[in-house]
Amino acid sequence: MKVGIDRIRFYTPRWYVDMAKLAKARHEEPGKYLIGIGQSKQAVIPNTQDAVTMAANAADQIINDNNRDQIDLVLFGTESGIDNSKSAAIYLQHLLQLRADIQSVELKQACYAMTAGIQLAKDHVLAHPASKVLVVGSDIARYGLHTAGEPTQGGGAVAMIISADPKILAIEEPSAHYTADIMDFWRPLYATEAVVDGKYSSQEYIDFFDRTLTEYQTKTKSSLADLQAVIFHLPYTKMGLKALKSVLNRTDERHANQLLREFEYSRIFSREVGNLYTGSLYLSLLSLLVNSENLKSGQKIGLFSYGSGAEGEFYVATLQTNFQTAIESGSIKKVLEDREELSISEYETMFNSQMPLTNDNFVTNDKLDSAKFYLAGQKDQQRLYRRREV
Structure with missing residues (x-):
């Protein structure tokens, strides 16, 4: 039985900053960025959007009356979680009006978590062939203004x-893992910006x-x-190019x-958005599928x-028959x-407007954001999520 990606979509908020202009504002040569x-552009995230609402805005595009009742598992990969106990997947399940008798779990391992979700979902479907699993990666990459990491921010x-x-891709067996306890990047519980x-x-x-x-090749x-x-x-996007070039002698x-x-096709969208953390690899996949002129069914x-x-x-x-039709490239x-x-000043204001990690009540500027799902603020230490009827 083949198992893999049947539908896939993407969401990022409607604002961006131009990287050449940001470079000049930071007294850097544009070519550095x-x-x-x-990177050419960078997504800017308003205070009306967080990991939950962006996930909902992405997932809403692939859920309909034909598959809603077949979804029996939600796996939410993120390193921008909004609670140390309650899963972001529970909020997502409620916003999307999914069945109540399903499992909903949040996964965390930096930018790898969505891939973990995909592999867990694959095994779940192999055991339950009639099931469909919703897997989401949603994050906001923040390093702070005027920092070395600023040009590698983004979100979606x-x-x-x-x-x-x-309909799109069948995931092959096996895969290859490597895990090591290193301190190359982390975000302490008290911080909204990562240490790298x-x-x-x-x-x-x-x-x-x-x-x-x-x-993988050995296996x-x-x-x-x-x-x-x-x-x-x-x-x-330069990071992936460095890695690819390191093995081309094979x-x-x-x-x-x-x-x-093909790599150039795969990085077009990421050049326009920036770092998605957990969703980054799969934005690369979307970019390849939408932009490449060379892909054919059966290719790996x-x-x-x-x-x-x-x-x-x-x-x-492996690319499936008629995968191009299932992609919905125009959307x-x-x-x-x-x-x-x-x-630059508008970007800095929006960046600094994020809801702080405190117990204070907070109201977002929800009139600014026309997205279907948005964060209205916080009251009595509870986030207030809203669904706009459009």
């Missing part, structure tokens, strides 16, 4: 349905990719030449150029997932095309 980091959510007989050792994290990312790719007796494309978790020049070409795509701290996984998925592109640019 545009080429050195590989990717949602997918994992099912039998998937950038150079160390980059080195570990490439090392984990090499280890998991090699282990499956396969080679790089079997893959039409290799896509990556992209905290910034294949011939023609195939190496093919992998480089390699996926490298990395979560600092650290855990990595490499696995392969995905429209999310990015309909956004509005903020000036």
Whole structure:
């Protein structure tokens, strides 16, 4: 039985900052951000959106009357959780008006958690073939204004349905893991901004990719030449390019150029949004599927997932017949095309307007945000989520 991605969609708020203009405001050469980091625009998150509402706005696009009652498990990967006890998946289940007799769980391991959710969902469907699983990765990447990490911020959510007989991608067996206790990136409970050792994290990312790719090839007796494309978790798009180039000596020049070409397609959307943390790899997947002119059913795509701290996984998925029809490319592109640019001062104001991690009551500027799901504020230490009828 084939199991994999049946539907997939993406959400990010409607505002962005131009990276060339941000570079100038920070007294940097634009090329440092545009080429050195590989980013053109960066999503800016208003105080009306958090991990829960962005997940709801993404998932709402793939849930309908045909699949709603078949969903019996919700797996929510995030490192931007809003409660140390209650799962973000419970809030999501309620906002999406899903059945009450289902399981809803939040998963955490930095940027790797959504991949963990996909693999758990696959096993669940193998055991329960009639089931459909909603898997979401939703995050806000924050490092602070005027910091070294500022140009690698961003935010958004990717949602997918994992099912039998998937329309888009079938996930292959096996996969390869590598886990090590390292301190390359973390966010203490008292902080909204992460702590990162950038150079160390980059080195570990490439090392984990090499280890998991090699282990996968050993397990499956396969080679790089079997893959039409290799896509990556992209905290910034230059990172994935460095990792890909590190293994191109394992294949011939023609195939190496093919992998480089497909990588360029896979990073188009991430260049426009920035870091999604848990959803980043799957935004790369969407970008490849929407933008590549070369993909055909039956071809295999390699996926490298990395979560600092650290855990990595490499696995392969096969494109299904008529996958292009199931992607809904026009709707995905429209999310990015309909956004509005903020000036640097407007961006800084929006960045600083986030609801603080305190027990104070708070009211957001919900008249600004037209999204279907939004955060109205906090009252009596409870977040107030709203569903706008549109």
